[in-house]
Amino acid sequence: MRARLSFRHGVHPPEHKELTAGVAVRRMPYPDEIILPLRQHTGKPARLLVKVGDRVERGDKIAEADGFVSVPIHASSAGSVRDIGLWPHPDGSMAEAVRITVDRFSPQIPRPRIIPHWEGLTPDQIVKAVQRAGVVGLGGASFPTHVKLLPPDDVTVDTLVVNGAECEPYLTTDHRVMVEYPERVHHGIRIMLHTLGVSRAIIGVERNKPDAIEALDRTLPADLDVTVQGLTVKYPQGYEKMLIRALTRREVPPGKLPMHVGVIVQNVASLACIAEVFETGLPLLERVVTVTGPGLRKPSNLIVPVGSKIRDILGFCGGLADGATEIVFGGPMMGASQPDLDAPVIKSTTGIVVLTRAESRPRRTYPCIRCGHCLDACPVFLNPSLLGVLAQAGRYEEMEEADLATCMLCGCCSYVCPSNIPLSQMFALAKAGLQRRKQQAA
Amino acid sequence: MTGPENATELVRHAPGAHEAGAAILPGRTTTPGYDFLRGVWRENPVLVQMLGLCPALAVTNTVANSLAMGLATFFVLTGSSLLVSTFKNWIPKEVRIASFILIIATFVTIADLTLAAVVPDIHKALGAFIALIVVNCMILGRQEAFASKRPVGRALLDAFGTGFGFIIAMVMMGSIRELLGNGSLLGYSVFGDSFEPWIIMILPPGGFLTLGLILIVFGWWRGRKAAEVPRVRRWPHGVASRRAA
Amino acid sequence: MSEATRDPISAGDPLLQLRASPHLKAPDSTPKIMWNVVGSLIPVIAAATWYFGPSALLVIGAATLGAVLTERAFGTPGSLADGSAAITGILLGLCLPAGVPLWIAFIGGAFGIGFGKLVFGGLGQNVFNPALLGRAFLQAAFPAVMTTWPGSPGEIPSWSQLRGDNLAIPFASPSTDAVTGATPLGLMKFESTPTDVTRLMIGDISGSVGETAGVVILLCGIYLAARNYLNWRIPVSIFAAVALFSGILHLLDPARFASPLFALFSGGLMLGALYMATDMVTSPVTNAGAWIFGIGIGILVVVIRTWGGLPEGVMYAILLMNALVPFINRATQPRPYGSRGRRAGREAPA
């Protein structure tokens, strides 16, 4: 059964995945320097364990989890700690980071198994092992994976939804993972199902990746209830709530988590990562990153050590082409522009997209003409037109009444707005403003 | 009967009544000239305070109608102000609004019957709107806010000024609407026979649009004047300082 | 740049831009939509010229000039470029009789933009369709001129002849020596004479400059709908409501009430439904609202045509529903994702 599954509304930005969709994943050589920010996940930053001058081996823990919603950080390369201090973070701020000079002559030998084999472990032990491996959601959300694996007692999870949608234009990270490591994905699903005590898994893949669907189908394990579902190609199909809606017809109420409707969502790359962690016994040290865009000479899919600087990666990909104007971490719809080429790739970096003037040229803003295109685009059925007017008037409280909280800043409204009103940016500001007001009131 | 709280409600809710009420708070003195001029222009009942809009829109389709309506209102206003300020100490506070209305209604009845006898055509054209002078907030507002608290002379001055201001507004509206809507003024053709009249001007929408446009033009004119000579007010001596206080 | 350069910085000298997401943008823009609407009107204007000769171009030109000059004089600087004033002018010109004096067309355009749009704050803020407001103003101001229809194209001796006193001196009444006719709706209402539907469709009838060629307007509207420059729900619901309502009446008394096809292709319904009612600014933003809006217009059109004093009611129907749009928008707010149970029918699970 392969009905056309999707959600309502959404947009169809040009995909541009052809740049890297057929390019096999290569391994990038170790750069000269690795930058490891202590904040690479949602939750509390990790607590520093090393000091300047320390020698670290590949896989060494350099910072440990600080609390439950936190994960440790491991050295992705052998070398010595050169510096600890503020460094450009991909989110645009300066954040505390460990700067490691890579040992050019180290063989980067895998250390003895750090993470145990999963067979025979209890679910609790697996969860602990996942946390110890520093695994976070690799789809971009960077939420610590182990937290999702411990649903509270009052919710029953019946389905594992595997996110292979990859709806962001340009990105082919998950695509290549599915095509090249389908067994790992299935292995990861097996571990997850065992841990959660769930019997059913659905893999959702957008239909623009037939080879990925084919690969996953071919390697489908016979003993598990896993189905591969083709999904309509539409942004933001890969957003958790949209994916759940498309695959299970369930809707996550505002302020609730997917687990409250009986679903756990994992990204294919995260699952492959979990499988790899238990196979090799090494924590999360590297990840697949799509480096692409019209402003890049050699678009590629790379395995890069976490902490590699943009500069080094772009250099490996042939450098910037003429006319490159903007470097975006993540997909171009929700990603963040990078002001500094020294910012490192972190665990949640799905891709680096180099845009040119054609995409990034400034556009004149016109008054809202109430065309309603944003309402037709909004995947969570808000009225961005009204919210935008309220935002302009600074009426944040009224925006809250108009369900601003449901907005996930997917950017669909900004994308379609013919008047170039920066709607999602205004909503982000309004959300921040509301939070500030609430804090001040409290 | 309508109690005192109704009166305050009424005055508070009448648009523009806010400033009008503030201007005559007890303890503040105004010059006789100011009492007169305030109503004529500065606090023109129609153009500034937006009172008495119903007649200003309904019967201003010709200058003659506007003038008749203006004069009738003027008569009722001065008559009531005279009576109210004369008998202000005899009118019990609790029933003062009702008494005002009774006094006004009496004068309106007189005006109604007089117009019917003297100019039956115009009386017919004005129709029910003569009777509706009773509920013209402007008149009741002046009684409550001014005539019932001031000596007879001042009350008359104020009524003259306000009534005159009302006539000015009425005639202004009437002239614009008759000129465009009929090509004439007071019935005399201005533009000649070949003029294509703008019928809309003598229809209800024309009333709204004309007043709206007048307000916008006045706003623009005031804004320009304020920009030219900031903070200088050309009003009788003492007024500017009082306003500033 | 040579292949040797490995350092990305030196490769393209990027002045790195920082922008908020999304970093991609759909190709549509407000001026593009507006000028596309203008472009889609060219066949309609051509048809108008074919039927009403140079008068059509003169009237459309005068109305557009009135609209554009007013926008230029009082609007925000540069707002002419977005094309919305031009649309207002052209649409107004298209719904005037071909014989109106040019000064009247000019005043209509100026009034529409001035009182219908600029007073509210310009593009996007107006409540009433400016073209229709201008038309309604002219209808109320100069009722005689606005109901003097030129004879149908077949009755005019030569194509190049003016269809009325277009060139009357400003503020003067037009002379009345042109060939005049009656619109199909007028004939139907006052003389109970229906007009052949094929003639209605091709436009060989008397009426406003641009509203007679029903099929041409329909095709242009379909083009706009296909490009998502108009909300197809509005015209579809108008047509459905008019066809249904007038169909019922027609069944009750075929002699008095015209057939649904006649109702659809007569008067300004095609132009109104496809170009005026779908004006984005003055129609509801929600799709549920668009249905309500369209059905309301359809019903009002039939009510006014059937029981009102005027033979045609499309303009008033749209203006009245324009006034209701803020209310409709409030009443049809979409139900956000996850708030199941209180969701409107529109968002019901597929």
Next chain:
Amino acid sequence: MSADLFWILVSAMLVNNFTLHLFLGLCPFMGVSAKIATALRMGAANIFVLTITSLVASFLNAYVLPHAPYLRLISFIVVIASLVQIVEMTIKKVSPTLFRELGIYLPLITTNCAILGLAIFQTNRGYGFLEGLAFALGAGLGLTLALVLMASIRERAELADIPALAKGMGLVLIVAGSLSLAFMGFAGLATP
């Protein structure tokens, strides 16, 4: 008979709308039309008072005024004002909730020209008891319609970039003029 009543109602509501075509009830139309919620309540209060007024006017016309026509105006205004006062006190006693909703508008309505206008028009046109009721209902509905339309437009305009000059009453008047223009479409709407 019932058809006549229906057309009286439609006529008072749409064709000769009290506010937009007869300029009655302009004070609430300008003053209490900033928010839809208050506009609706004001409209409801108006319908209520208009209906009562119509009843009273019918009674006065039938039994009192034939004897003293020159007292028409005075008796109307006095009786209406006192009646509204009584109604206000009754509502306050019987239903405090309703009073909170409508109460504060009642005294405002007393001196609203729409009320006296209704009584006078009803008398001038010689409407009987039922016709008067239909007329009052139509007038009230028309007033409410105009109020709500104006309020919804103003709520929208409040968020718009209105030019400083047109802010406030200028815009309200022009919107009223436009509404009045649109309502002209109902002209001639009458018994087929």
